[in-house]
Structure formats: C-alpha cells, structure tokens
Amino acid sequence: MLSWTHSEWLPILVVKRNYENNTITFSQRSVHSKDELWWIPLNFATEQSPNFEDTQVDIFMPPQAQYSVPLGDLNIHLSGRDWIIVNKQQTGFYLVHYDTDNLMAIARQLQANHSVIHPVNRAGLFRDLKPLIEHNEIEQVDVVFEMLKYLELEEDILTWNEVADSIDCLSQNLFGTSSQKHFNEFVRRLVTPIFRRVYVDQTANISLDRGNRILHMACLADLPECLEYTRHLAKEYIINKINLTTDSEYYGTYDTVLCMGVRYLSDRDFHRVIDVLKAADRGSEYYDDMIYALRCTQSHRHLLHYLEVLLGESSSHMILSEPEAMMYILYVFKSSLSTRPVIWQYIDRNYRLVCRSPNFVEDFNQIAEFVPRHQRPHVSRNIRS
Template identity: 25%
Template sequence: MPLVPVLMKLREVALLYQDRVTTTSTKQNIGRIICHENVHMWFGNEVSPVQWTYTWLNEGFANFFENYGTDLVLPEWRMMDQYVLLLQNVLQSDAVLNVNPMTHPVYTPSQVIGTFNSVAYQKSGSVIRMMQHFLTPEVFRNGLILYLNRNKRTSVTPPLLYQALQEALDQSNHSINWPVATIMERWTTQGGFPVLTVRRSAPSANSLYVTQQRYLTDPSLVSNDRWQIPINWVLSTDPNFSNTMPQFWMPAVSSASAIDIPGLSQAEWYVINKQQTGYYRVNYDDENWQALANVLARNHNLIHLLNRAQIIDDAFNLARNGRLDYRYAFEVSRYLINETDYIAWGAANAAFNYLDVVLSGSPAYQLFQQYVLSITKPLYDRLGFNVTSEDEHVTAFHRNIILNLNCRYGNEDCVYTAQNMLEQVINNSISISPDTQNVVFCSGLRGGSAENFNFLWQRYLDSQDSSEQSILLNALGCTSNSTLRNFYLNQVIAEDSAVREQDRHTILVSVINSSPAGTEAALDFVIANFDQIQRSVQGLTGTTNILNALANRLTTAAHSTKVSQIVFYVCVMMM
C-alpha cells in the first residue's frame, strides 16, 4: 500500500526534543505521539470507520501500534512492557457500571467528542493486544494486511475486521473455540471487563474451578455480562511464561467452568493470565495468594516481570473493593524490597498512591509511610539523585517513583539533598537533570520558602522551552505557603495570566496532587470559580483533567458535600 503524504500539526511539547532540557517522559511521549499519528495514515485515513460509533477502529489500533511500533524501533524503551501499566491504569476507569463499551452509538457533536476517551484509546488498544496474543502475532498481522488492502479508501465496520482476521486464522495452523466475530462482539459491545475467581477443586485435585463476573469498583452492584475469555496458566513445577496462546476458553454462556490441569496437585503455586495479555483481573484462593507471596519473597525472578506487576495490581485492587483481605496484598508487596525493575514498581506506585489518599490523616498513615520507606530503601540508596549516561531509558521513571515516595514520606536524606540541590541551582553552582527537577523543585517548595517560589516562578516566565515550562508548572503547585498558593491558583483565571490557556489546567492539577492542604485549597477554588475556570482552560479537555485529578483525591463526606455544589452548578447551567 503506497504511503500518502500527510501534514501533522503538533504542540511544541509533543514534537521538539532538546538534550538536557527535555525529560525522558516527554521524549517518550514525543516518540509515541509521532508514531500514533503516522498509524492514522492506515487506521483512520486509508480505512475509516463508517461512523463515530466505531471510533475504536481508529484510536484503538493507533494506541496499540504507537507502543508496538516504537518498541520495534527503540526496544530499549520497553514500550510493550510499559503497556501493562497502561492496561492496569485503564482497568480503573473501566470498572464502573455506566462506562461506555468500545462500540456505542453517538448522535450529537458532543457525543462524538465524548468518544475520544480512555475506552477508545487505552482499553481498545489493550483488547487489541489481547487479540494479537490469542490469534498469534503472525495471524494478527496477516489479518490486518488483508483488512487494510481489501478495504482501502472505504468506510468500514467491525465485522469487516473480524472477517479478515478469521480468514487469516483459517489459513493458519491455529484454531480457537469460536469465530473471531463471536468473541469480539462481547468484548466490544459490553462495557467493563471480567474478574476470574479461581479455586483448586480440592487440594489433591488436578483441576481448577473458575467463575467469571463483571468487575465493578462498587461490589454491591451486579451485572449479568459475560465474555468468552482466553485463559492460560503457569505451574510452579514448570514456570515458563513465554507461550501466551490460550490453553482454555471460558464460555460466555456460563459463569463457572472446571479446568483440568495435569500436574496441578504437585504445584506449590500457579499463575493465571501469562504476561497479563488478557484484559481481566484474577482473584485466587487465600492459599494461592500466600503461596505467591512466599515465592516472590524467596525468588521473585521465578515469576515473569509482567506477572509480578499483575499480581501486585490485582491484589491491591481486589483488596480495595473488599474482594481480598489487605493482608495478602501487603504480603505480596513485601518482596518489593528486592525488586529492581521499574514495571513492577509502576504497579506498586499506583497502589501506594491510592492508599496515600485514603489513609492520610488516619492513625495508620504513619505506619504506611514507614513501611513504604523500608521497602524502598535499597532502591533509594542505589538510584539516588545522580543520573548517569548508563541509566536505562525507564530508570528515569523508576528513580522518580522512589525519590517522590522518599521525599514525600520524610526520608531526611532525600529532603535535605533535594533542598540543597535547589539552593545550588538558585546560586547557579549546578545544573540538574530534567528528570529529577520536579522532585527537587517540589521538595524545595514544601518548606514554604517565598524565595524558592519566586525564583522558580521567574524561571518559568523567562523560559522559552515548553518542556521546561511543563516541569516548572507541575512543581510550583507544591508550595505550602498559602499566600503563594492562592497567587498561583489565580493564574488559572486572571485576565493577565502569564500562563497559556492550554497549560492552565496544569496549575490546578499540580496543586491538587501536592498535598492534602493543596487538595483542599484547589477544591475550594474550583467551587468558587468553576464558571471562570471553564472559560479559562482549554475547553472540555482542561476541565476534565482538573475534575479527574480531584476525583482521585477526594475521600471524605465533607468532600462529597462540596462536590455536590459543582454538580448543582453544572445542572443549573444545563437547564
């Protein structure tokens, strides 16, 4: 298929990279966005969905290939390992009862805009990744070639995709239990995703009893949705995680199945969903959770890295909504003191961020902070603040997690080092890596110093680099000085604001995420100025980012009462 020249218009922060100024995160984002937009030459331009009901045919494939394609060109970035963290993140937003499915009707312009969300991008990309694994990469590739060639310059619907994939499957040496269309129909037209509850049929039996139900954050809610689910497993007696083809398909017509697994009775532990290729959660019986915690503590490398991340994410989320005792989640997490890979720590960081919010102000909060400091100490000592040219690409993300947790939770060495580094920056005696600037600047502002704030604010005003501006905007919200915080918040709505409209939502997001006091101040500011904020940030996207940040931080009845004021205002405006 010939390439057609296209014109892409991007913001500077999504296109321009400058060594020693641009963060690794922004650099990765630039590569990802460029790849994403190029993928649209095929999925979106050459072949277009017949209507916005099928937005995922564009954005799901672009999301998948932005990572898969970048991984082929820059394997050291480990984009397909990082994809598991993306999948885990979208499982959070996809776990509410009224979430839209991948395929859903749209009729109005506002509904069209609403389709460009995490379901169309990250969920659809994750389901496409699952499809690649249950079909095999070769069949998946051959099917897409057929789909694109057959339908070029035309409008398509999902059945045309399924037909091409089915033909490629039929021409291969592989087979699956149902037609591709039958499987994908449920995954694309039902919202949410399943959780598998897995039990040994008996201690000495060679079979598992598996049930499926829709996973919902609110466990009091019930849904009758079911899926055809690709299942595979690993036993402790043969810990080989490489083959991700399904070993069993759970039917959608039944909520329970028995799976015969030769040798299961001799296995100390087992893992379902190799490399978390399936878009679902797994809950085990208490005995297997404890066995997994034991093997992780003893030799965590026996379990594949992506499954270590899966085990952490599943355990803490299942505990979060009462499906699992938190004891087992923390038992699993004890091994992290020996974990050196970013992917597993990315999953743990998401879990710890949630607990930080809900435990803040409680008697258990100090114990939680001490626990996190204890298991991060080896990595803090190893990574520190010193960025080297030998660092892996993902080390920048890993270091940020460890430094943020340690400085936020009161590691004296971390706080002192960060504040000392900021003083040296102010005195022009050192320059620091852009990858550590946020934690250094943020720690330096938590003490409430007006001098530090004014220096960084002036640096923002003087900066001509969008990447540096982004770092500074995210850091300035960390100030604990209420007067300076109010000045900063008012930059969102001030007529003479020095911050560009498309960046103003970052001010509120940074204050919300800075501390409990910052969250309270930002919430009060949003309630008092909601109408002005909507007009001052860049449309729906900016407002959505602000409200999402608040939603992740509000936990009390008092917060609920305050939020109702925003809801009331929105309802009045819509009348």
C-alpha cells in the same frame, strides 16, 4: 464464539481453588461488564512445577461464565499451601484474580525467593491487583501488604512500575489517618534499596527516566535521601539555572524532580524561589517549570502565599485570566489531597474574585464533591453571601 482477541474488551479471569476436593474453578467476565464470553488460553506454573519458560497452552477455558475442573485432569499437583499462577509470562491478554489463600501462598513464595516467579509474572501480579485495590474489592487487605513485603529485594523495574500505582492508591486511601505515618515508614523500607541503586550508587542498569516512578514513590514517602536529592537538583535549576542534565533521557523526570524538590523548602528558600518566579520571563519553559513545581509544596503557608502571588486580586503578578484561575485552582485541588484545606482557605478569602469565572459553578461543584460533611454549612453560608 470467537476468542477474546476479536473483542474490543479485555477478559478478567477469576481463579478459585476448592481446597477440600482439589478442584479449580475459572470464572470469566469482561473488564467493562459486557455480556461477552471467550475461549481463553490457559497455562499454569505451580509451586511444585515452577516452569515459566514453557508458555504453550495447557487448556482453553470454554466460552462460559464458570468452568470447574479437577486438578488431576490438568495434570497439576498441589498441596493446600501451594501456589498456582495462571498465564505464564502474560502470553494471554487478560487479567487474573486469585482467591485470598492462593495470593497468600504467592506472597510466601515472593518473600522466600521471589526469583522463582518470572519477573513478567511478578509485574503481572501487581498489575492485576491494582483495580481491586482501587475499587476496594480486596477480600483481605492484609494479603496486599504480604505481597508487598518482599519488594526491598526486587530489582526489576517493570515490577516496580506496576507496584507504584497500587502504593499510590493505598497512600491516598490512608491520607490523614493514624495509619499514614506507619504506611510511609513501610514504603520507605521497601523502596530504599532500589532508590540507592538507581540514584545514589547508580549501580542498577536502569535509565533515570525509567526509574522516575521509583523517585516519585520514594519522595512521596518522605525518604530523606530522595528529598535531599531532589531538593538539591531543584535549587540548582531554579536558583542557579543549572540544567538537571544534558542527557535527553532525563528530561521526562524534570517534572518529578522539581515537584518533589520543593515539597519542604525552608521559608528563606521558598521566598527566594518566589522572587525568581516574579523576575522570570513569563514565556519561558523555565517559568512554566516553576509554576508547575510550586504547587507541590507541603507547607500550607507557602501554598497559600503562592496562590495569592499567582492569582490574588491584589497581586501585581497575576497572570491568569479569571476562567483560567478557577481552572488552575481545580487542578491544584485535584492534584494532591494535602492542598485541599488550603484551596478552601483561598476560596474563602477570594470568593468574590473566583466567582467571576464563567465556569465557576461547574468547577466549584466538582470541588464541592470533596467537601467533608462538617464543612458544608460553612461553604453554603459563603455561597449565599
């Protein structure tokens, strides 16, 4: 039986402590559910011995689905509330999932003094949690929020980049619920200190491009400083044609800045941008930037007007062919949950136009997968007519 390094797949190691008899059980499976088993190198840091620098292998888990061992045999001493972390500094290429009690113990450590845990392992904790959050496989969602609470003190950019996907996933799951407002407040509290250090005070030793996920997260949570920051830069670029920066490292953040910057434009500013769009050279990057950015508006009226200008049958500015128009509608629909009611309204108004697309049925079926049950009779009537 070869090591996982000879496999095309990645192991998932599940670590479960038996708190009554002081044993620990390791289970392994493949990320892709293949029937493969590996020799997996394990090393440990604990609350009583938080040494993350020595990354030598303590034991190898043999190639079997489950392996239990007494803590004493591992020379590990743990109380019931102590934490254990496997795979110090991510030296092994595998994911680690822990039982809820151990995650709670790790969360307590992060809140008390997160620097005790190596930054690579802090990032790894959130990387490994991400698929569990995405697939709703977390036993107790409370543990996720306990893990996140300390982040207002986190300055490590690698950790923030790993956290961003999980926060985005939670935000999508809570979209349109009564909890969305409270979750955004929670995220704003977490992200405000690092946002200010990177973008306001610029005291963090983090390049603007590497901080792009922080910018995106802060603006999606409606952090006022982020919205004002991006709105100012977007207006300077679109209205006054002033480049965001001459620094090449910043070009990767253009899309984020422009998208976030037009989320909450006033009616006056929105229509100014539309006028600029109509007058712009359609072959320029400047024009493409505006096309991309305007889909991010959170105003339903603005988004519907933008789609009518860009795709509407009576629009003198229509630039996309019929197949391209339907593909773009699908793209906008998938890009943001907030756009979906507007897309349905647009399709309802322009059904005879969009159904001309040769791929209409295929694209429409992809959109229809997201139709709420109470709206399906209305959609069916439109199709029959």
